Amino acid sequence: MLKTYNNKAWLLVLPVVLCVAFSAIIPLMTVVNYSVQDILGPDQKVFVGTEWFQLVMRDPELHAALGRQVLFSAAVLAIQIPLGILLALALPATGWRSSLSLVLLAMPLLIPQNVVGTIWQIYGRGDIGLAGAALTKLGVNYNYTGNSMDAWLTVLVMDIWHWTPLIALLAFAGLRAIPEAYYQAARIDGASRFAVFRFIQLPKLRGVLLIGLLLRFMDSFMIYTEPFVLTGGGPGNATTFLSQYLTQKAVGQFDLGPAAAFSLIYFLIILLACFVFYSLLQNAGPAEKAPH
Amino acid sequence: MAKIELAGLGHRYPGNDTYSLQPQTMVWEDGGAYALLGPSGCGKTTLLNIISGLLVPSEGRVLFDGRDVTSLPTERRNIAQVFQFPIIYDTMTVFDNLAFPLRNRKLAEPEVRSRVQEIAEILDLSADLKRRASGLSAEDKQRISLGRGLVRKDVAAVLFDEPLTVIDPHVKWLLRRQLKRIHHQLKLSLIYVTHDQIEALTFADRVVVMYQGQVVQMGTPQDLFETPAHTFVGHFIGSPGMNLLPCELNGSSIRIAEQSFAIDAALATRLAQVGKPLTLGVRPEFIQCAPGGEKAGLSAKVVRLEDLGTSKLLTVHLGGHQMKVKLGEHAQINADHVQLALQPARTMFYADDQRVA
Structure with missing residues (x-):
């Protein structure tokens, strides 16, 4: 057995430890700190144990926001992933047409979230917005500030417009990485177009789609800016998702204890969901290996 | 099928x-x-x-x-x-x-x-x-x-x-x-x-x-x-490949780098009709090798002898051309020069890379 006499290694990892401590662990600990105390003033505080957690867990408003959030993320994933794959399949593979479509497709990804919100806020207005006015002219009773269904659909369509290109770009890159011989073999085997998709393309895309799925899940589950700009969470609470609810608690009502408690729960939900997605997809088959 | x-x-x-x-x-x-x-x-x-x-x-x-x-x-x-x-x-x-x-x-x-x-x-x-x-x-x-x-x-x-x-x-x-x-x-x-x-x-x-x-x-x-x-x-086939040497037809003999050897009349007639520069090709396996000083064959300078395990590979210089000769496992070459004998049936002639005889 080798014995370690020299502990210099600890010194060498120290910078990283400090970085992680200051960037992640210490801020997280302050949240933990708030979540277990009732802070009445700068010098007055009481340890309350799990009281805030219990309070938050029983909050019907939060349950409603969580329900909306889950529904929203599910809709986002169910629409954006298949749509992104379809787009990637339809894109031209080579030449200037390919480059042009990729640039056009990537445009929405370059726009800041609050600008996206503003664009759609104007776009959907019944009086001056292109889409809103057109719908009104067509006789559709569309009003995203008044009708919760309309507000919901607008937020969803906006997110699809904004983020489906990400999935499409990932899937496009994944498709280009499939060696030509696979398609040739499939032709020799007499495979249909659908069989090629089902047995070659989809399995080979699993890696990039896993990344796309995780990114889209986390992002959509934490969505804040766009609905805040577009609908402000309304009408009523129709588009108040978790982040906005949390902000109302922490900044609006200054309920730091419950807000901190909920922050931790929020964080754990996302961590858990990502872990579940990851494990499910990893177990769907062994990891892809390059052919060479 | x-x-x-x-x-x-x-x-x-x-x-x-x-x-x-x-x-x-x-x-x-x-x-x-x-x-x-x-x-x-x-x-x-x-x-x-x-x-x-x-x-x-x-x-x-x-x-x-x-x-x-x-x-x-x-x-x-x-x-x-x-x-x-x-x-x-x-x-x-x-x-x-x-x-x-x-x-x-x-x-x-x-x-x-x-x-x-x-x-x-x-x-x-x-x-x-x-x-x-x-x-x-x-x-x-x-x-x-x-x-x-x-x-x-x-x-x-x-x-x-x-x-x-x-x-x-x-x-x-x-x-x-x-x-x-x-x-x-x-x-x-x-x-x-x-x-x-x-x-x-x-x-x-x-x-x-x-x-x-x-x-x-x-x-x-x-x-x-x-x-x-x-x-x-x-x-391309064979290891090492065929020896290819530019040569000339001179009556009924073949001349390679200042040395000559006789070929049979029918072959000479055929080669005479080609009318293009000739290349002689012979595989290292089909060259016989005798110690220097003997009369028959082409005299070549020994460069090195490599042991390939089951056989030996001799590299020689014939005029300005390098040639390889494959020898038996136990072959010994001690002289500076060797005499190479080509078997007529195993010696090919090429013109423009195509075999002519």
Whole structure:
């Protein structure tokens, strides 16, 4: 057995430890700190144990926001992933047409979230917005500030417009990485177009789609800016998702204890969901290996 | 199974002036095991892809048993192809992989099952049928690729595009022997592309050597070794390759670098009619070597003697030309000079790289 006499290694990892401590662990600990105390003033505080957690867990408003959030993320994933794959399949593979479509497709990804919100806020207005006015002219009773269904659909369509290109770009890159011989073999085997998709393309895309799925899940589950700009969470609470609810608690009502408690729960939900997605997809088959 | 004819077949890739495949005509007999041998970029894969239908030739026709299939797509040509690296359907079991081409062709399930069992038996895959194909080793995956070709009853020919590239050396010969066995068992036409001469010579009944987009010789391994039709075949086949030396005809003798040796009159007459610069070709194996000072043969300066284990390789200088001579395991050369004797029957003459005598 080798014995370690020299502990210099600890010194060498120290910078990283400090970085992680200051960037992640210490801020997280302050949240933990708030979540277990009732802070009445700068010098007055009481340890309350799990009281805030219990309070938050029983909050019907939060349950409603969580329900909306889950529904929203599910809709986002169910629409954006298949749509992104379809787009990637339809894109031209080579030449200037390919480059042009990729640039056009990537445009929405370059726009800041609050600008996206503003664009759609104007776009959907019944009086001056292109889409809103057109719908009104067509006789559709569309009003995203008044009708919760309309507000919901607008937020969803906006997110699809904004983020489906990400999935499409990932899937496009994944498709280009499939060696030509696979398609040739499939032709020799007499495979249909659908069989090629089902047995070659989809399995080979699993890696990039896993990344796309995780990114889209986390992002959509934490969505804040766009609905805040577009609908402000309304009408009523129709588009108040978790982040906005949390902000109302922490900044609006200054309920730091419950807000901190909920922050931790929020964080754990996302961590858990990502872990579940990851494990499910990893177990769907062994990891892809390059052919060479 | 089918006889494959290529009639005036040539190919130029779009936007390219030179031929990737020179227009040529040839016949591949039904049930033959052919190897298509040549260096990288010589047009082997182009030719293979034209036969399988993955590529439409820019000129000429492809005939299977006299039927023109030039414009038929791959899936309607009854061709099976095994690629350089194993192509399998990762998400399927071995059984489903093998059944895939049959199911795509809407065969009844009981028949699919019996065909797959039969082929799995031949390829030693029976025990793995229920396993996921992606978990297998490279050689088993390559067996599956081959199996997907063999399950189809109507296969005219199986094409191999350097199929053993990713296989470990010690398994290569096993797989190759298995291929030969399958070839005898199923009487299939096989076309095997490779740049490895050992692979080609041990696998095929007939070897087709390609060079710069052209078939330069089609023959048995013995033909290629003993009577190369082209200087390229001479130095590509064999290790080391054929010695090629510029020479001149001088009456009834041949002159190489200030030295001469006599040839028989009939050969001299034939060479005299060529009227182009001649090259003499002789394999290192077919040169006899005697100590210096003897009268017969060409005198050459010894450069070095290398021990190859089972034989020795002598490098000599003949005038300004370097030559290799293969000697027996126990040969000893102590002199500075040796006398080289060429066997008339094993000495070839070339003009413009083509064999003339």
